[in-house]
Amino acid sequence: MKIELTLKPRKNPFIPVEAEAITPVTFLEKEAEEIKIWGGNREKNISEIFEVKTSGKADSEKDVEIEINGNCFFVKRVGEYMKDGKITVNGNIGMHCGNFMSGGVIEISGNSDSWLGREMKGGEIICRRNTGHYCGSGYRGEKTGILGGKITVEGNAGDFIGEFMAGGEIICKGSAGSMPGAEMLKGGLTIYGNTDTPCANMRGGTCYILGEAKDILPTFKKTESVFNPDFKKEFIVYEGDYANRSHKGKIFVAKQDRKTK
């Protein structure tokens, strides 16, 4: 089954849309006329905001494919609690995309706003361009962020990527803002570009930084230098964070090639 959702022109495109209903399971169980989403403070039928085209049939969530077209920068919570299937976003997507998802794939060809894949448990999110802050983190006050699955950001990421990360994998092909992997517990974070103040108060997990890492906290212990065959680079290893009771985390910062000036 394939569902094509095209955002209709809106009078005020800045009024947020709470679209936690856009998941494969809702389209499998309900007809398009029954699906309600919130536009601002009003509950609306999905067809008031999106043009819905459905084709084919599906027996399970796995066979459901949702395609979202248009600039959905104010459409939030797409793919929340998604278990299987696929969502393709041709354009930008708003905050909290892929919250708590445990399976399936979300592919975003444009930018995504903050909280991408927050507290996700499994599945995969691919963002072809930039993402906002708190990618793969836990929400305010929560003690665990991403628990499993994989997030790939091909552009840059904002601050606090992988905060409270407790499993899974986050790959940022561009640069990340401040404090990536803060309070990290487990899992792997890889940043190809530059960043600063990585992994503050980390308790476990690993963080690879291939670009420049500014301001590594003084509570980390510089230990050794290792060669990683995957990246074909020499890395300096920092252990920590010694500000915390358990300090089994490791930051690998690539040795910068000084010759290329």
Next chain:
Amino acid sequence: MSELLVKNAYVIDPINDIKGEIMDIAIRDKMIVESVGSSAEVVDAKGCLTLPGGVDSHTHICGTKVNFGRYMSPEDMRAGRGRAQPYMYPVSGYSVPTVYANTYRYSALGYTTVLEGAMAPLEARHTHEEFFFTSLQDTMANTLFDGNWSVMEAVADKDLKRVAAVVGWTLAAVKGFGVKVTNPGGTEMWGWGKDVGCIHQKIDHFGITPAEIIDYLIQANELLNLPHSVHLHCNNLGKPGNYKCTLETMQRTPDLNDKRQTLYMTHVQFHSYGGTKWSDFCSKSDDVAWMLNRKPQIAIDMGQVMFGKTTTMTADGPMEFNLFRLYNNKWSNHDVELETGSGIIPVLYSRKNLVNSIMWSIGLELALMAKNPWQCMLATDNPNGAPFVKYPEIIALLMSSRYRNEEFSKVHPNTENRVHLPSLDREMDFYEIAVMTRAAQAKALGITGIGKGHLGEGAYGDIAIYPIKTDDIDPAAEYEKIIKGFSSTDYTIKSGRVISRDGNCLLNGNNRTIWVKPKIPDEYDMSKDPEFIKKFERYYSVSMENYPVEEAYLNQRNICIETETKL
């Protein structure tokens, strides 16, 4: 003039000794009267269980530390969300929910009167502001005196009348209701990074012991003739082996008042621990309950722990620090100048944890072993033991030994060797539950005289009608029906108006604040005492003129209890 007639109600009203009779209740203008005219609005109870409006004699729902709990736990707001409805604001939160969530949930449980367990006098304004928005319950605030320098200095001078004068002046100034003593002396010692061991350890600088503070405050309380007794949170909360300290405190309590208890000991579950360390931790509820049964001058509340997430908050700063070291989670600590302090941490009580399982068991044991239900009240020290929304489950646990056994089979397997719960087969009836949830509380707080906690003529029209037909339900077997029945009332009526129906609130605001103003003769008026004024000028961050809570902060609909003092 508004009139309301509750028809065909199966009434249990322990204070008026009504043990289940089908009767009608007439209310005219807030008060219960003998009869009303034929034009009165009629509520048909259909023979369902009808009790006086619930009274919670120890809860933390308003004030600075509750608010700090909200700051600290934004994740708590993810649970318990409710949309706005007519007469209801949107709500969120579970253990430290928004003010409106507290008031709506209490009204759904049939509670119409609540007592905030601990209000720091200096921060009374905040408490009163939140009271104003606790729109469906009458509220009172116990005022903290555990580390009050003026009180401790007067105790060191052995000047009972001065203790009474300070207590009286402060209560009237901050519009408080009763005297709360939290870990007496402990918070003051915590200012120096220490704690008091038990009631006979001397407090630095003042050279007095917690026992003396308790003794003097109990006597001062009686001198001031306050409606409620001293409300005591004993020393050594939550430490293995603290039952000795609790027993000693109980042992030395005199019997000074023939109308009510002389000492209200709160959340005694946390004070009935045996053993010497966490590894040999066990229940000593039998000893505490034995002592309670011998001392009619003491009333306690259970402080029941229920499994799940919650937030602990108390004025007992050192105890919260110990908990923080145990959990290594968030922690907040607060010092209130010359008065008291507080600490807050979020906790998770888990069935898989042996200590938590024993704690859960101790609360129930205390309630079941206390022979007189008037002496042991049902409370969780909300939200320390569990949020108050768990009360229906506790009621079901007390009423059904089968439910207890089923729950007991799910807790940590080693619990059995450390507790007495499996040997207890007492099952409470609806009358005892009515005593434990409203009548005993109203009596202990001394507010039956102003018409709370009963359904006699002249009482406030506070009524809770639960969808329970007592003849059709066997509480021992059908405990699920009991939980469901007590979770949401058919009608909650407060002051003659229906405030909640099937858990949905129907109006916004007819709450009152109850406060106490002892009549103190001029020679004991602390506001004219040069030494007391000097203390304010020297140590307090506010001046004495700005200290008392103004009328503007007090709920406009308030009840002032003026007491004749023996000063």
